Amino acid sequence: MTKYAMAVDLDRCQGCRGCMTACKVENNTVEGNFWMYVFRFESGTYPDTEMSFLPRPCQHCDNAPCVKVCPVGSRFKREDGLVLTDADRCIGCRYCELACPYGVNYFNWQKPDDAQYPIVDWQDDSLDPVTGGVIPPYKNPDLDQLWGDEQRRTAGGGHAKGIMEKCTFCVQRVEKGLDPACVETCPTDALVFGDIDDSDSPVSEYLRENRTWQLLDEAGTKPSVYYIGGRPPSREVTEIERPKATV
């Protein structure tokens, strides 16, 4: 059996938020939706202050509260550990978002195409030589495929207005034997992904050699994401630099 998990080495994370960007490019998520989110914390009083970072992907819990409350089975857990959302079945009740203690769910409040980042006016003729007539947002063709034994539309975001979406551990990449986009892009290798049922996998080795802790352990959700180094966030820290986005 395969059982996917992620290790997050906080001693390596430098808070560059490259993973957040990689995720958005890979998954077509709309403005303000951060499936991967990196907290930038500050603690202490000047001059004794300390900065710390905490990447927060979906925890893909083994005892996922979001799966339990979904009234139609749109949110489900696969045998390989991924917790996914069926874009064709979700009715948009948003109960999963409330059940999740981590805040990883993002609802599409409007038509995804209308909610992409308005960086430049892509219709501008002078951009033609650069874009070659292709008008963004770029749509990852993998996201419209059906994935897994279940053959359900579970990959990526930006599918439709009025449905819930969240981190998928990049199911479309994992099924091809690739790492999730955030893991692939991390410049310090702070994120490690793999099969923990395979004792020779890099993630198994990493977890074996390091002391780990899990986010909100007390909630009993049994996450598939393990943290190494740093310490669990408390109310003593304040968040600095929230990403700017209009929602």
Next chain:
Amino acid sequence: MTSDTKSRTVLPQGVGKFSAKWLMFTAAMVAVLVIGILAYLYEANQGMIVTGMANTGTQGGVTWGLYVVMVEYFIGVSLAGIVLAAFAYVFNVKVLRPISRLAVLLTVGSLMVGVLAVLIDLGKPIRGIINMLLYVRPQSPFFGTFMLVAVGVLLTSLLYLYLDGRRDAAYLAEFDSSLRWYHRLWAAGYSDTQAERERHRRTMFWLSILVVPLVVIALSTEGLVFGIQVGRPGWFGSLQGPDFLVLAAASGLANLIVLTAIVRRVLHDDYVLIGRSVFKWLGGLLLAATAVALYFQVVELFTLLYATPGNERLLADALLRGPYAWIFWLGLVLLGLGLVLLVLQAARREWSVGLLVVASVAISTSAVAERYLTVIPSQTHGMLLPYEPGSYFPTWVEFAVVGGLFALGALLIGLFIKVFPIVPLNGADSDKEVLVDA
């Protein structure tokens, strides 16, 4: 039932008489409803981005807003009516018989509006109806809202209303009126023979007994939706279900008192139909329900003040002296005011309809505040990870849609009163013929 075949044309209790006042009321309600529908169509077209809602966490919003607050309020209001009618039937409480139909009507009306509010809150309402039938999971507390409340309680209440009205419908069908087709349809072959009466009595009796546990179980799930969520401070706890029911009983009785006062005024020709003793009963019951509701709130308040672990403290601060403080204290003061007014009347053994209505409005408003505080603050100030606290204020779209829901409820009840006698014609004793001719 009388076999009098004289051609009678004037229906009792102003049924079929559409007065100028009634038309004005209806026109006003239709106008509010139309504004609500337009606002919803705008929302359906643009997406829920036009509401004040946003994702919890990084977006600092609430994902369940005013719509869910109103779902909780409306479904709560529905509790008292059917239970009171069932109680009056089983124990043959003759005093309550004149308002039993109004009570069931209040249940049906508020449930219809409440269930509509659930659909309005869905991102994909049509897919919601289809998928709830195709893929429903009883493990989700939403099963309670959709299946037990929307299908179970609503259909049972409608059946109750229908069966209870058949005898009157058969009587009205003898009248030569423009509504005859409707009364015939309702009577559906009922001709008031002894055997039919007995069969109806038995059915109504057992239905009355069965409907109470159904309503209690179904409506408890409205509280459980929040109570079983371990990951959100302020929600997790076994009191949510009972707490919902207690406040539901108070808000439902309060609404019933206001409705009864209005109907009694509208039926001024038949003033005698709804006696003052009805208010004594309703007032006493509301007093009991309000006292228990206040008790529950005080217990929660003490727990918040005394022992607030970790993240609950942030929520407690937001409630007691933060952005929600004015709603919290206003709700508590209104509930207290309603209770004081009721206690004073009970002590003097004299129930004034005016004072009862004032107390009822205070208690009902307090219930809206309490539902708001159940749903909203745990989303803005109840994140377990150190996200910045969020905020929420409903937009005009949400207010317009909610206004439309109230108008729809008022229209349903207003229309019913004009096509069917709101006070059962056969009075308290179903074996006697206490028919009221106009």
